[in-house]
Amino acid sequence: MTTIHEVAEAAGVSISTVSYALSGKRPVSEKTRVRIEDAVRVLGYEPDAGARMLAGRRTHIFALTEPLRADTHAPTHMAFVLATAVAARQRGYDILLLTDEQASEGMNRVAASNLVDAILVLDVAPDDARAAIARTVRTPTVFIGIPDDQEGLTCVDLDFEAAGHLAVDRLADAGHTRITLLGQTEVSYRKSNFPRRLLHGVQDRAVERGVGLDWVTTGTSATDTAAVRAAAEAAIARGDRAFIVHAVDDVHAALLAVLDERGLLVGEDVSVISAAASFDTTTLPVPVDTIPLVPQQSCELAVDLAVRRLEEADVRPGIHLIPPEYRSVGSVAPRG
Amino acid sequence: MTTIHEVAEAAGVSISTVSYALSGKRPVSEKTRVRIEDAVRVLGYEPDAGARMLAGRRTHIFALTEPLRADTHAPTHMAFVLATAVAARQRGYDILLLTDEQASEGMNRVAASNLVDAILVLDVAPDDARAAIARTVRTPTVFIGIPDDQEGLTCVDLDFEAAGHLAVDRLADAGHTRITLLGQTEVSYRKSNFPRRLLHGVQDRAVERGVGLDWVTTGTSATDTAAVRAAAEAAIARGDRAFIVHAVDDVHAALLAVLDERGLLVGEDVSVISAAASFDTTTLPVPVDTIPLVPQQSCELAVDLAVRRLEEADVRPGIHLIPPEYRSVGSVAPRG
DNA sequence: TTGAAAGCGTTACCAT
DNA sequence: ATGGTAACGCTTTCAA
Numbered sequence: 001m002t003t004i005h006e007v008a009e010a011a012g013v014s015i016s017t018v019s020y021a022l023s024g025k026r027p028v029s030e031k032t033r034v035r036i037e038d039a040v041r042v043l044g045y046e047p048d049a050g051a052r053m054l055a056g057r058r059t060h061i062f063a064l065t066e067p068l069r070a071d072t073h074a075p076t077h078m079a080f081v082l083a084t085a086v087a088a089r090q091r092g093y094d095i096l097l098l099t100d101e102q103a104s105e106g107m108n109r110v111a112a113s114n115l116v117d118a119i120l121v122l123d124v125a126p127d128d129a130r131a132a133i134a135r136t137v138r139t140p141t142v143f144i145g146i147p148d149d150q151e152g153l154t155c156v157d158l159d160f161e162a163a164g165h166l167a168v169d170r171l172a173d174a175g176h177t178r179i180t181l182l183g184q185t186e187v188s189y190r191k192s193n194f195p196r197r198l199l200h201g202v203q204d205r206a207v208e209r210g211v212g213l214d215w216v217t218t219g220t221s222a223t224d225t226a227a228v229r230a231a232a233e234a235a236i237a238r239g240d241r242a243f244i245v246h247a248v249d250d251v252h253a254a255l256l257a258v259l260d261e262r263g264l265l266v267g268e269d270v271s272v273i274s275a276a277a278s279f280d281t282t283t284l285p286v287p288v289d290t291i292p293l294v295p296q297q298s299c300e301l302a303v304d305l306a307v308r309r310l311e312e313a314d315v316r317p318g319i320h321l322i323p324p325e326y327r328s329v330g331s332v333a334p335r336g
Numbered sequence: 337m338t339t340i341h342e343v344a345e346a347a348g349v350s351i352s353t354v355s356y357a358l359s360g361k362r363p364v365s366e367k368t369r370v371r372i373e374d375a376v377r378v379l380g381y382e383p384d385a386g387a388r389m390l391a392g393r394r395t396h397i398f399a400l401t402e403p404l405r406a407d408t409h410a411p412t413h414m415a416f417v418l419a420t421a422v423a424a425r426q427r428g429y430d431i432l433l434l435t436d437e438q439a440s441e442g443m444n445r446v447a448a449s450n451l452v453d454a455i456l457v458l459d460v461a462p463d464d465a466r467a468a469i470a471r472t473v474r475t476p477t478v479f480i481g482i483p484d485d486q487e488g489l490t491c492v493d494l495d496f497e498a499a500g501h502l503a504v505d506r507l508a509d510a511g512h513t514r515i516t517l518l519g520q521t522e523v524s525y526r527k528s529n530f531p532r533r534l535l536h537g538v539q540d541r542a543v544e545r546g547v548g549l550d551w552v553t554t555g556t557s558a559t560d561t562a563a564v565r566a567a568a569e570a571a572i573a574r575g576d577r578a579f580i581v582h583a584v585d586d587v588h589a590a591l592l593a594v595l596d597e598r599g600l601l602v603g604e605d606v607s608v609i610s611a612a613a614s615f616d617t618t619t620l621p622v623p624v625d626t627i628p629l630v631p632q633q634s635c636e637l638a639v640d641l642a643v644r645r646l647e648e649a650d651v652r653p654g655i656h657l658i659p660p661e662y663r664s665v666g667s668v669a670p671r672g
Numbered sequence: 673t674t675g676a677a678a679g680c681g682t683t684a685c686c687a688t
Numbered sequence: 689a690t691g692g693t694a695a696c697g698c699t700t701t702c703a704a
Binding site for chain 1: 337338380381382383384385386387388389390395397400404410411413414417418421422425430431432433434435436445446448449450451
């Protein structure tokens with residue numbers, strides 16, 4: 001194993017100079033820095049993680065807690081984990097997974113043992129037990145998602161309410177007077193926070209704009225295509241010609257299939273907006289206007305906040321909402 | 337922060353006694369041990385991770401590398417990640433995620449910095465670049481899956497060939513003379529190793545038993561239900577009445593739907609065996625005999641091997657195949 | 673711009 | 689059965 005001593009010797013300097021040359025925390029002359037960097041490369045030196053943690057006060061590791069409930073949508077979840085890991089690596093941090101059923105125990109453990117510099121919380125529930133823990137541990141914690149009691153927490157998320165407003169506005173502007181919201185699974189409106197935030201955004205703005213609203217959940221399983229089709233057909237029979245879809249890809253596909261069968265042209269006879277989808281909507285059989293939920297955005301912001309909490313002292317807790325963006329591809333039909 | 341010194345003082349012993357009481361590496365009298373444990377509990381002591389890494393030679397962290405290719409099936413992948421994390425925690429290890437596109441860089445980094453005690457490799461490709469790295473780093477590495485060149489590696493996996501044999505034998509024993517293998521996506525037969533191992537097992541045994549075999553892939557997308565249905569209907573038209581399904585849940589559902597529409601009763605008119613499925617087949621609309629791929633089995637074995645490599649010195653590299661198990665629920669129909 | 677040396681909190685060896 | 693203490697390899701203060 002190569003140590004800092006060997007690097008120092010090879011470069012003909014002291015170990016403190018090596019340390020400073022690598023951390024950049026003190027100016028080092030050009031020529032010595034180059035000599036040190038060469039030695040590092042030649043010897044294949046990598047600082048010992050344990051020594052670094054002990055001597056410095058940084059572990060360069062973030063914990064990522066994920067409860068992994070049964071109703072978790074795996075592809076979406078993976079996208080968030082991946083985005084977090086990538087963002088963290090870019091800032092020089094590794095991700096330690098905390099998947100315990102009692103993620104609480106893990107949070108306390110990694111905080112007490114100084115194993116991580118910060119904790120990132122995924123898959124946040126309305127009454128999330130991790131909120132209380134975040135308040136007691138002194139390890140900076142950032143939530144990707146928003147629990148009901150946000151007191152003293154740092155949270156990051158898409159502004160789902162604004163996304164709801166945006167979707168309704170577009171449809172109302174186009175002249176629609178009735179809208180169907182094809183929503184998430186029933187359970188997710190209880191176990192998660194974001195579905196109802198979008199729902200409220202849609203409901204409130206629908207009232208403001210004076211448009212009728214039908215809200216339909218996907219039943220127990222998001223992949224239960226039959227239920228989705230039935231809901232879509234009922235909406236069509238009802239005369240609804242405007243859809244906001246807040247659901248997984250299968251639900252989008254099912255709706256578009258029903259519309260196609262009924263001979264209804266999207267962007268012509270009916271309007272469809274995909275709200276807060278984290279998958280690639282451009283691969284849908286028909287182009288659909290989208291207000292995307294971009295995991296990279298949330299996760300990069302979360303990592304950035306965590307890093308800032310470590311480097312600056314004056315970072316206040318608070319909710320950071322990401323403004324929604326409307327991507328139009330012509331799936332909203334103007335109605336006379 | 338509570339240190340071992342404070343615990344020692346509170347318990348009225350030396351720090352070495354505290355250390356030994358907690359590690360169990362030296363006998364400690366009943367009464368002192370209890371006093372120490374009390375002090376630990378009262379003070380909320382947790383050993384400092386950095387100090388532990390530096391002084392001991394163990395970090396109590398395993399790295400888990402996962403390339404996360406585009407064709408990765410998210411739910412299956414998550415099941416393996418979760419199973420690994422749980423198994424590791426049970427043995428006192430945390431999981432550090434390595435999701436870099438170049439997982440290679442990550443492996444070298446964590447190995448060189450002594451950040452982890454062992455590396456677990458997920459989602460193994462036939463020509464996996466991580467195999468070469470595993471041979472060069474001195475950090476013990478265990479593959480969950482099997483690359484083409486296994487020289488000097490430690491690998492764990494279900495015995496897919498044996499699973500193929502088992503499935504064919506059951507159908508041949510029941511009197512079937514033609515079998516359709518409803519397989520994975522086309523790309524997975526190139527990018528992964530296990531689909532072709534099952535395929536070979538099925539092919540070889542089919543030849544031995546003198547039964548005809550039709551092999552059908554799922555096309556590009558496993559969720560392309562239409563293609564699956566077409567394949568199933570072609571097989572039925574062909575006269576095939578025996579199916580081995582090696583695919584995700586949607587494919588199972590599609591096949592069963594087609595059989596139902598044709599009025600063919602599973603276990604009566606047709607035989608269906610699900611091979612190497614990692615999801616819960618008992619929730620399928622019709623009971624299906626299953627040769628399950630249990631992530632917990634593979635992952636626990638992998639963690640166990642990693643731990644053994646750390647604790648014992650005499651663990652040899654090699655392939656560890658888990659024998660398949662046949663779970664019969666009567667979906668194989670005897671044919672006169 | 674550079675060096676020397678004092679910790680950091682454990683583990684594990686050497687005593688007793 | 690227990691205690692004292694030397695590492696472990698780095699960061700950072702203090703000096704020059």
